[in-house]
Amino acid sequence: MSALIQLKNVKKTYKRGKESITIFDGLNLTIEQGDFVAIMGPSGSGKTTLLNLLGGTDRSDSGEINFDGERIDGYNEGQLAGWRARSVGFIFQFYNLMPVLNAAQNVELPLMLTKLSAGKRRANVETALKIVGLWDRAKHRPKELSGGQQQRVAIARAIVSDPKFLLCDEPTGDLDRNTANDILGTLQQLNQEMGKTIVMVTHDPEAARFAKRTLHLDKGVFAEVTQ
Amino acid sequence: MTDFDLVWKNLFRKPLRTILLTVSIFMAFLIFGILTSLNVALDRASESGSASNRLVVSNKINFTQSMPYAYVNRVAAIPGVTAVTYQNWFGAYYQDQRTSRFVGFAVDPETYMAIFRDEARLTDAERQAFLTERTGVIVGKSLADRYGWKVGQTIPISSNIYSQANGRRSWDMKISGIFTGAKPTDPTTAIYFHYDYMNETITFERDQVGTITVVTASPDQNDQVAKAIDANFANSPAETSTVDEKTFSRAFLKQAGDLNFIVTMVVSAAFAAILMIVSTTLVSAMRERTKEIGVMKTLGFSSPRVLRMVLGEAVLLSSLGAVLGLGTSAFILTGLSKSPVGSSFGDLSMSPVVALSGLALAVSLGLVTGAIPALSALRMSIIEALNRG
Numbered sequence: 001m002s003a004l005i006q007l008k009n010v011k012k013t014y015k016r017g018k019e020s021i022t023i024f025d026g027l028n029l030t031i032e033q034g035d036f037v038a039i040m041g042p043s044g045s046g047k048t049t050l051l052n053l054l055g056g057t058d059r060s061d062s063g064e065i066n067f068d069g070e071r072i073d074g075y076n077e078g079q080l081a082g083w084r085a086r087s088v089g090f091i092f093q094f095y096n097l098m099p100v101l102n103a104a105q106n107v108e109l110p111l112m113l114t115k116l117s118a119g120k121r122r123a124n125v126e127t128a129l130k131i132v133g134l135w136d137r138a139k140h141r142p143k144e145l146s147g148g149q150q151q152r153v154a155i156a157r158a159i160v161s162d163p164k165f166l167l168c169d170e171p172t173g174d175l176d177r178n179t180a181n182d183i184l185g186t187l188q189q190l191n192q193e194m195g196k197t198i199v200m201v202t203h204d205p206e207a208a209r210f211a212k213r214t215l216h217l218d219k220g221v222f223a224e225v226t227q
Numbered sequence: 228m229t230d231f232d233l234v235w236k237n238l239f240r241k242p243l244r245t246i247l248l249t250v251s252i253f254m255a256f257l258i259f260g261i262l263t264s265l266n267v268a269l270d271r272a273s274e275s276g277s278a279s280n281r282l283v284v285s286n287k288i289n290f291t292q293s294m295p296y297a298y299v300n301r302v303a304a305i306p307g308v309t310a311v312t313y314q315n316w317f318g319a320y321y322q323d324q325r326t327s328r329f330v331g332f333a334v335d336p337e338t339y340m341a342i343f344r345d346e347a348r349l350t351d352a353e354r355q356a357f358l359t360e361r362t363g364v365i366v367g368k369s370l371a372d373r374y375g376w377k378v379g380q381t382i383p384i385s386s387n388i389y390s391q392a393n394g395r396r397s398w399d400m401k402i403s404g405i406f407t408g409a410k411p412t413d414p415t416t417a418i419y420f421h422y423d424y425m426n427e428t429i430t431f432e433r434d435q436v437g438t439i440t441v442v443t444a445s446p447d448q449n450d451q452v453a454k455a456i457d458a459n460f461a462n463s464p465a466e467t468s469t470v471d472e473k474t475f476s477r478a479f480l481k482q483a484g485d486l487n488f489i490v491t492m493v494v495s496a497a498f499a500a501i502l503m504i505v506s507t508t509l510v511s512a513m514r515e516r517t518k519e520i521g522v523m524k525t526l527g528f529s530s531p532r533v534l535r536m537v538l539g540e541a542v543l544l545s546s547l548g549a550v551l552g553l554g555t556s557a558f559i560l561t562g563l564s565k566s567p568v569g570s571s572f573g574d575l576s577m578s579p580v581v582a583l584s585g586l587a588l589a590v591s592l593g594l595v596t597g598a599i600p601a602l603s604a605l606r607m608s609i610i611e612a613l614n615r616g
Contacts, residue, residue: 057525057609078529085527092613096522100236101228108228113527157526 252548260556353404521612541597
């Protein structure tokens with residue numbers, strides 16, 4: 001397996017008023033193609049910052065971030081936006097669907113950033129919704145769907161443009177156990193059957209069990225690795 | 228789905244709010260459409276029938292005050308003057324003073340027709356009839372159409388100023404001709420009849436004239452001739468004010484006030500209010516969508532594209548209100564053109580220039596009202612947006 005993501009000596013500091021808070025001081029991480037990594041850790045350990053750096057929604061102060069052989073830490077905002085659209089699928093804790101759009105339209109959103117024809121877009125949306133088992137709810141608005149169904153739509157949105165990499169921020173944090181297991185099963189399926197590389201931040205040890213390995217982050221340092 | 232679909236769906240996310248905003252923008256553009264079109268019609272009306280080498284002499288106090296008839300010959304004798312004619316405002320109406328008032332002047336037919344031949348177009352036979360019939364009257368085509376008047380018909384024309392020695396307030400006049408204007412858009416809602424017929428029968432203000440129209444040898448001499456006329460009557464009981472015909476026509480039509488100023492003030496006030504209402508509402512609407520903007524940026528929508536969508540939403544909103552407002556005002560103006568008051572302005576219909584100015588104003592309004600929320604969406608970082616929303 002080859003490395004999809006590599007973080008080399010990444011440093012990140014936040015300023016809060018006059019105070020500087022160091023989150024990472026030389027973080028190194030390698031995630032292989034097809035890996036499914038859960039990241040756990042207490043609040044303030046740097047999980048969300050790591051997720052933001054991996055997703056190109058925040059910038060490191062120094063160090064290298066490589067994705068599929070491309071160094072992305074030097075990208076400007078426009079290049080990063082294009083890279084995210086091509087390469088990353090995002091799944092949020094609270095689904096973050098657009099309330100004015102129905103399920104199919106929500107799933108189609110990332111395809112608006114491609115040059116696909118309308119017909120091809122419709123086909124991709126159908127495929128993505130069928131993968132998550134919600135094609136029959138394509139015309140429903142988010143408020144007409146349960147939490148689990150909304151998260152499935154969010155997963156369909158994340159995979160519709162066929163990115164290599166999925167970033168999940170507490171994807172089951174707002175769901176009951178059974179629904180959470182369904183969602184995690186879907187993620188596992190995407191990893192095993194479609195080869196998607198997944199990084200999932202979670203507080204839930206049950207959720208972490210679905211991953212291939214778990215990294216425990218504490219005060220900006222990987223303290224433990226569970227296989 | 229296109230960016231426009233997304234903008235449209237976002238615009239109607241809260242239908243009541245969008246409808247209320249559209250109604251307020253609609254009102255502003257309704258006011259703009261009607262007042263601006265009236266102003267344009269006023270300009271057009273004052274330009275029609277005005278010539279560059281014509282001056283109008285009136286009483287310095289006000290053009291509603293008269294001057295002695297003797298002034299006509301004295302003005303004619305001033306160097307640079309090539310022709311003169313005179314007229315009296317009659318306060319004309321037909322049957323019902325409240326609903327059928329129109330412009331009516333008592334004129335000297337011979338000199339009037341010599342000067343205004345192009346502005347009041349008649350057949351040779353009609354012109355000849357008007358010159359020879361003492362009770363003859365020529366009526367504008369619009370007016371004749373409104374009342375169904377025909378050439379040869381005798382009609383009673385009343386005055387809200389004058390009365391006859393026998394107590395009657397109306398004069399029987401025989402229609403000598405029906406005139407059209409130089410251009411189809413020129414107003415043809417006036418009547419002209421013999422000064423002598425009026426002067427001999429009225430009970431007061433005899434041998435007085437309201438205004439004197441002067442033709443100069445060339446427009447270059449206008450200033451000089453105007454000064455000479457006014458100097459001639461300086462320190463007399465009826466001093467004069469002489470101005471070019473266009474200025475006089477505009478002043479005459481603007482008796483209600485400076486319409487240009489009123490239009491500017493009213494339209495500005497309406498738009499200032501709308502600007503504040505719409506921008507405040509859009510800022511608060513965008514604040515509600517902070518998280519969604521963060522999500523769109525996370526998915527890969529670039530900041531300039533998000534800015535365009537927010538601006539597009541504001542422009543779409545103002546354009547909707549503008550199209551409805553301008554459309555309704557065009558409809559009202561068409562109706563107004565057919566009313567007795569409106570028809571005196573000539574063609575009141577909305578000109579393409581007014582419609583295009585309105586649409587340009589709508590786009591500007593949208594850009595200005597959308598600027599603050601759009602810039603804040605442009606600058607907002609993804610992390611800030613996702614945390615704040």
